[in-house]
Structure formats: C-alpha cells, structure tokens
Amino acid sequence: MNACLPTDxxxxxxxxxxxxxxxxxxxxxxxxxxxYDPPLTRDGWAQAREAGSMxxxxxxxxxxxxxxxxxxxxxxxxxxQAIHEGFHRGDGPQWRVALEPGLSEVINxxxxxxxxxxxxxxxxxxxxxxxxxxxxxxxxxxxxxxxxQEELPVFPESxxxxxxxxxxxxxxxxxxxxxxxxxxx
Numbered sequence: 001m002n003a004c005l006p007t008d009x010x011x012x013x014x015x016x017x018x019x020x021x022x023x024x025x026x027x028x029x030x031x032x033x034x035x036y037d038p039p040l041t042r043d044g045w046a047q048a049r050e051a052g053s054m055x056x057x058x059x060x061x062x063x064x065x066x067x068x069x070x071x072x073x074x075x076x077x078x079x080x081q082a083i084h085e086g087f088h089r090g091d092g093p094q095w096r097v098a099l100e101p102g103l104s105e106v107i108n109x110x111x112x113x114x115x116x117x118x119x120x121x122x123x124x125x126x127x128x129x130x131x132x133x134x135x136x137x138x139x140x141x142x143x144x145x146x147x148x149q150e151e152l153p154v155f156p157e158s159x160x161x162x163x164x165x166x167x168x169x170x171x172x173x174x175x176x177x178x179x180x181x182x183x184x185x
Contacts, residue, residue, distance in 0.1 A: 011059075012170070015051055015083065017075040018044030036112065036119050040078045048079040052086025068139060069100040069169070072126040072152070076103075077135045084138050096142040099127050102149035102169035106162040115155040123151055148172035 022028045022038040029035035040048070068084070070076045077097075084095055101123050105111060112118050129135045131143060148169045153161070 017079040018047040020075045037074045039074050045082045048082030049086035052083035056087045066095040068097045071103040072122045081136045095139040097136045097139040098142040098145035100147050104152050107153045107155050107157040118155045
C-alpha cells in the first residue's frame with residue numbers, strides 16, 4: 001500500500017511532453033510502424049531535462065518521494081525519464097512511475113481519423129516496458145498504483161470528455177495516496 005501523503009504537503013506538477021519527432025520531420029509518420037507514438041527529439045529530451053532542473057529549484061525539500069503518472073505514449077514516458085534526469089544531482093529521493101491511461105491525449109478524429117487508428121494494445125505494452133525498466137528505468141515502477149482509467153478512452157472522444165477525464169484523474173491520486181476521498185469537499 002502507498003504511504004499517505006498529507007494534502008498540505010502534496011504538490012502536483014503537470015507537464016506536457018517535450019518536442020516530438022513528427023512535429024519536425026514530416027516524413028517520420030509515413031515511415032513508422034507506430035505513427036501514433038512518436039518519440040522525443042533531441043531538443044525534446046533537453047526541454048524535459050530543463051523542466052526537471054526547474055522543478056528541482058522549486059522544491060523546498062528535494063528529498064521527498066515522488067509519484068510520476070504518465071500516459072502510455074512514448075513521448076510522455078521519455079519526458080518523465082528526462083525530467084528525472086534533470087531533477088537529480090547525485091543521490092536523491094526515490095521516484096516511482098505509474099501508468100495512467102486517463103492522462104492520454106484526446107482520442108478524436110483530428111488525431112486518429114478512425115477507431116482503427118487508436119492503438120488499443122499500447123497500454124499493456126507500455127505497462128510491461130515500465131515494469132521491466134525498459135522505459136523510465138531510472139525510476140521504480142509502482143505496481144500497486146490502481147489507474148483511474150485502465151484503457152485509452154473510447155473513440156471518438158470530445159474535448160469536453162477529455163477535460164472531465166483529466167479532472168477525474170487529478171482527483172484519483174489523492175484518494176490513492178491518502179487512503180480515501182477528502183473530507184469536507
């Protein structure tokens with residue numbers, strides 16, 4: 001079971017992924033077996049490391065424990081890995097990473113064009129990679145974390161549905177970490 005973190009000591013950083021390859025190389029998607037899952041560029045890795053360094057400077061105590069929730073897309077787990085690299089200076093606190101499909105981008109026709117383009121196996125594949133340390137190997141995999149959403153959203157999804165899903169995910173970790181819903185809300 002995860003340790004309870006008092007809400008007065010809980011800080012949440014929401015970070016979007018760094019620059020991805022398909023945004024600078026128009027030919028990448030056509031040549032890729034996984035066009036829906038582009039990796040970060042070299043600049044994207046540098047952006048994420050810089051974000052990690054900035055977060056480190058914001059932290060009053062850099063020896064806290066960290067739970068990093070990532071969507072199943074490669075650019076997101078690579079961003080988490082690079083943030084960790086930018087944050088750490090020598091030995092540091094334990095970071096745990098957990099997969100949260102509820103943080104995935106909006107699943108609509110602007111990105112996926114049809115239900116057949118939505119990568120249905122990506123959640124299980126990425127969870128396996130995280131648990132083996134193939135990605136985010138610099139963090140411990142939190143196998144006890146119970147995702148707010150187990151799979152990618154159903155296609156097509158509206159922007160409003162995505163916002164509601166994100167809100168539900170943001171409420172979820174506090175329940176996980178603090179043993180139940182907040183009182184008085």
